[in-house]
Amino acid sequence: MRKIFLLSAVLLSLSAAAQEKIEMLFSSPEAKDVHIDMSDLTRDPGITVYRPANPNGIAVIMCPGGGYSHQAFRHEGHDMAQWFNAQGVTYVVLKYRIPEGDFRRPLSDAEQAVRTVRSHAEEWGIDPSRIGIMGASAGGHLASMLSTHYSDSVSRPDFQVLLYPVVTMDRSYAHKGSRDNLLGKNASVEQEKRFSNELQVTPSTPQAFIVLSSDDRTVPPANSVNYYSSLIANGVPATMHIYPVGGHGWGFRDSFKYKREWTGELEKWLREQVK
Numbered sequence: 001m002r003k004i005f006l007l008s009a010v011l012l013s014l015s016a017a018a019q020e021k022i023e024m025l026f027s028s029p030e031a032k033d034v035h036i037d038m039s040d041l042t043r044d045p046g047i048t049v050y051r052p053a054n055p056n057g058i059a060v061i062m063c064p065g066g067g068y069s070h071q072a073f074r075h076e077g078h079d080m081a082q083w084f085n086a087q088g089v090t091y092v093v094l095k096y097r098i099p100e101g102d103f104r105r106p107l108s109d110a111e112q113a114v115r116t117v118r119s120h121a122e123e124w125g126i127d128p129s130r131i132g133i134m135g136a137s138a139g140g141h142l143a144s145m146l147s148t149h150y151s152d153s154v155s156r157p158d159f160q161v162l163l164y165p166v167v168t169m170d171r172s173y174a175h176k177g178s179r180d181n182l183l184g185k186n187a188s189v190e191q192e193k194r195f196s197n198e199l200q201v202t203p204s205t206p207q208a209f210i211v212l213s214s215d216d217r218t219v220p221p222a223n224s225v226n227y228y229s230s231l232i233a234n235g236v237p238a239t240m241h242i243y244p245v246g247g248h249g250w251g252f253r254d255s256f257k258y259k260r261e262w263t264g265e266l267e268k269w270l271r272e273q274v275k
């Protein structure tokens with residue numbers, strides 16, 4: 001009898017924590033519900049929505065990294081869903097189009113993701129003023145690009161979360177692959193300045209949480225540091241955590257020595273700052 005009771009308790013616990021997974025493919029000008037494999041790299045953008053059992057009103061839209069040539073959907077995408085849902089956060093993974101020199105592709109996909117989530121806010125238990133964009137590496141560039149280049153209030157994220165992000169297109173310290181794939185190898189100085197997001201911050205840029213490793217040899221820490229400085233200079237609330245080791249691309253991997261620290265700090269920041 002005791003074993004049956006314990007098994008029932010476990011099953012009830014698992015049921016309470018169960019995720020509802022929704023996949024949506026973007027089609028211009030609106031998104032529509034479809035049943036597709038979102039892990040492939042077709043040219044069609046879309047989102048996978050992981051809904052928690054008990055939503056707290058916050059939604060996070062994740063842009064995986066990959067140098068704007070591919071997307072690391074697992075450790076910088078879907079692997080984080082259970083953790084976010086456990087906090088009550090509605091978690092959304094964006095599959096954006098690879099730019100191939102056309103910045104409008106990923107940027108418009110990120111805007112569409114925010115609009116779509118905001119349009120479903122009531123249905124999904126989300127506060128429409130608590131929708132954030134998150135990104136890792138080149139996905140961090142996309143997240144910060146949306147945060148500084150959004151076209152209207154409906155597509156503006158309310159906060160941004162950046163993991164070891166590419167931010168600048170300045171040739172002296174940009175991630176070359178991301179720059180070339182986003183703007184093309186022959187980008188003009190004007191284009192490089194326009195999409196160096198640290199130069200585009202205004203007082204209307206959404207608040208930010210930034211985390212990185214100081215020994216990152218792939219994307220120089222100056223990307224994050226200069227962006228943080230620009231946010232502060234413009235009166236935008238921002239916090240930054242820099243860990244001594246870890247390199248680049250750790251995402252949600254257990255192998256990152258400071259996983260518990262950065263996830264704990266993000267959980268606290270979302271709870272205390274995103275109101």
